[in-house]
Amino acid sequence: MASSGTAAPLVPPPPRAVLPRPYLLWLAGTRVSLTGDAALSFALGWAAAAHGGQVAALVLTAITLPRTVLLLAGGALADRFGARRVMITGDVAMLAAVLALAVAAHAWGTPSWLLLGFAAMVGTVDAFYLPATGSMPRRLVGEKQLPRAMALLGAGGQMASLLGAPLGAVLVATAGLSGTALVDAAGFAAVLTVMVWVRPAAPAERTPRAESLLAGIRDGVRLAATDPVLRPALLLTATAAAGVLPVVALLGPLMARAHDWGPRAAGLIAAGQGVGVLLTSLLAARLGPLRRIGRGATLGLLLAVVGLAGLAVAPSSPTAVAAAVVVGAGSGMFACHVGPLILAGTPATHLSRIQSVLTLVQSMALVVANNVLGRLATTTGVRSAIVLCAVLTCGAAVIGSTSAPLRALRRAGS
Incomplete structure (x- = not known):
């Protein structure tokens, strides 16, 4: 059917598209656990900061380095043995590790x-x-329900992030690292209980066990690099990650320091971006994405560019916070379209491997962007770094608008 050339309106999903109960239980369990993780992450960073900046940086590196090195192997392993089995094993391992941390921190403090x-x-x-x-x-859900399911997943993740840091601050002040670890352990126990109960509706397709792990990794990377939809979608995601993700952790605090707005303003800028993501995620969960998926992703990126431009010229902290909300709304709109696109476009035999590639390209783009933007902010000022973020995000929008496979895609059932 020919397009009229105008943006398709948001259309409510049909009444029968109710998300299945196993997915909702899984969502609740994982978001509870994620809130505990965010609280413990704050407590871990606080404890590391007491040893100085070098130790704090080493702690962050100790998380990032093995995760980056082993991601592709993790995706191949989950596709071979089953994602549910890998998640249960991971929950058991983390439950044991967090309980051990609680005991050790109570006995020896935080060396x-x-x-x-x-x-x-x-x-x-x-x-x-x-x-x-x-x-x-x-x-856990059907193709038509996937965009709403993932929008709700994103909204839950933002809620966990927004609640986790304040919860961590309260727990550190009242119970220390040991008490915070016990709260996180309760979250892992909850999600472990859910994972034992929840099972996919149909048996998952798996890679043959005769295939070596290295061959499985190569096959996943090959698919990501050659598939006509996955390749531009992953490139789009990497470019958007470099342009948008540094705002919260890097540029917001640098901007607040450069203007003497104080730490409260930096926190509000981060919270503003989170609120923007939360609002668009809830809207997408309620109404569904645009019919034209590529157009929805591009419009989200352009909205983020507007927010970044506003942030670059913000004369005061309230204006910066308002601009951060717009950045978050745009990035949330982008994620609500591209996330389901990548997941729905992946063969059932490669689901975890493509997710590992997705996480890897985002992480690598963020590592490069953080270092480049940090140096640029030091040498020419934080505003120029934010302008570069706007340029990168605009470049991602160009990729989305000029990619024929992405432009041709429509929402399932439309």
Whole structure:
């Protein structure tokens, strides 16, 4: 059917498109656990900061390095043995590790070796857990329900992030690292209980066990690099990650310091972006995405560009917070279209491997962008770094608008 050339309106999903109960239980369990993880992450960072900046950086590296190195292996393993089995194993491992941290912190305090060892454990488990959990929505819901399911997943993740840091601050002040670890352990126990109960509606297709793990990794990377839909979608995601993700962790605090707005403003800028993502995720969960998936992703990126431009010229902290909300709304709109697109376009035999590639390209883009933007902010000012983010995000929008496979895609059932 010919397009009229105008943006398709948001259309409510049909009444029968109710998300299945197993998915809702899985969603609730994982979001509870994610809130505990965010609280413990704050507590871990706070404890590491007491040892100085070098130790704090090493703790972050101890999480990031094994996760990055092992991600592709984690995706291949989940496709071979089953994502649910990998998730249960990861939950058991993390439950044991968090309980051990609680006992050790109560007995010995927070020595640097304990923080580094636990951080390395987190990064290693994440490498196997993230590709598996990223594939679960496709395994638990139908294709027509997938965009709403993933929008609700994104909204739950933002709620966990927004609640986790304040919860961590309260727990650190009242119960220390040990008490915070016990709260996180309760979250892992909850999601483990859910994972034992929840099973995919149909048996998952798996790669043959005769295939070596290395061959499985190569096959996943080959598919990501050659598929006419996955390749531009992953490139689009990597470029958008470099342009949008550094705003919260890097540029917001740098901007607040450069203008003497104080730490409260930096926190509000981060919260503003989170609120923007939450609002668009809830809207997409309620109404569904645009019929033209590529157009929805491109419009989201352009909205983020508007927010980044506003942030670059913001004369005061309230204006910066408002601009951050727009950035978050745009990035949330982008994620609500591209996330389901990648998951729905992946063969059932490669779900976890493509999720591992997705996480890897985002992480690598963010590592490069953080270093380039940090140096640029130091040499020419933070505003120029934010302008570069706007340029990168605009470049991602161009990729989305000029990619014929992405432009041709429509929402399932439309």
